[in-house]
Amino acid sequence: MTTPAQGLHSHVLATLGLAITAGEYPPGTVLRTDELAQRFDVSRTVVREVVRVLESMHLVESRRRVGVTVLPTASWNVYDPQVIRWRLAGADRPRQLRSLTVLRSAVEPVAAGLAATHATPEQCRELTEQALGMVATSRGRRLEEYLVHDIAFHRVVLNASGNEMFARLGDVVAEVLTGRTHHHVMFEDPDPAAVTLHVQVAEAVRERDAARAEELTRQIAVGALQELDVLAP
Amino acid sequence: MTTPAQGLHSHVLATLGLAITAGEYPPGTVLRTDELAQRFDVSRTVVREVVRVLESMHLVESRRRVGVTVLPTASWNVYDPQVIRWRLAGADRPRQLRSLTVLRSAVEPVAAGLAATHATPEQCRELTEQALGMVATSRGRRLEEYLVHDIAFHRVVLNASGNEMFARLGDVVAEVLTGRTHHHVMFEDPDPAAVTLHVQVAEAVRERDAARAEELTRQIAVGALQELDVLAP
DNA sequence: TGTGACATAAAAGTAGTACTTTTAATTCCC
DNA sequence: GGGAATTAAAAGTACTACTTTTATGTCACA
Structure with a gap:
């Protein structure tokens, strides 16, 4: 109906997850497994497995004699990449983008500082390469190409920090x-100031200047937040 | 066997999840659903639902004709509270504590800064109360009581930041x-300097001094990191 | 009239079985 | 020796029967 889906489970999960995160079922809404089975034209087994997954994401709670209750936003596993993707695809995309950007503004500067002391030569090289790629594609409406380098750049920084919690935010940043x-x-075209900052971060990491890498990344983050303020009223 | 568990599903999930995150099954290990069903003396249905949940946490991957393959640490959903709890209970607790503390050191200062501009009067009051509670219990080996106030304090800061991503880290900080x-x-007894800093953060938030709240929280974080360095070699 | 024990039924939880689909691995032919 | 056809192993799906929990309604008793 909504998603192509290779497999009944994925299809039902995607549809339900999207609907719930989009706020289609307000918190407290009660769903029944066999009603869902009927609606999606699948067996109760499939529905049950989907519900179990949604339950592990704390989107719903399943109780005997009651049914499957939709939980309030506050209890959702908002760090689950799947949940993030659903929310970014749905209605409250703007709020989601903002809260993620704020998270980035907290994490990335610290990650960059750590990267400056932990990055391998290979990672330094990769970082410089991506920064140069950004420069090269920063003019002439080559936004798609620029994006690839931008994502790769931030991913390398997060990985090079040597902290697995930071590294796992790579996907979030990409989104x-x-x-x-x-x-x-x-x-x-992208803001030239931002492009320059990326090049400088690569430099700072290469020169093992943690404080400078952190400060420069903080400036990138500030820019991203301001940009968001202009966009969202 | 390992957990009390109220329900077959929870029991199997807890046991398997703990075992996998503890590294008992090295990445690449293949498990078969009916072998697991036999081992835990439950039906394949139960095992399948458990596998689906583990799959959603990216701990395992299930493929036809192959079995349930344990995935490498790098793909785990390390932000899933359940996964965090398992890992903290298991073998690599020290590494986990360190990476989480680093995450805290990035997030909490920014959260405190935001709290200074977003906190409601009620939250300010709560914050002051918890800080005073920390002072009151900071001497005389009342560590358990102190801990309760400490957790509550940081939870309020994260909630008052107004950012849901930050707010959801309350449980992590508690752990x-x-x-x-x-x-x-x-x-x-807890470090007197840290206690003072908490009181000052509460002050700064109350006075809407974002920069000061952020800086003071950063000092708390630095202290926590140093403490960890002393403990872990 | 209110309250507590009891009965009822609704819905999820569990089990078992039969069948389908995918796909790794083997075999066999060229 | 390589590629195509075959095989079988394991997960995916479906269905059905049964169990367990528990919200709710009922009835008796005070």
């Missing part, structure tokens, strides 16, 4: 950057 | 603080 690019006026 | 207290030499 945010992609979302931002695709919802912008596609005519404008 | 970290609890873990730290319980694995310390229980004779020592």
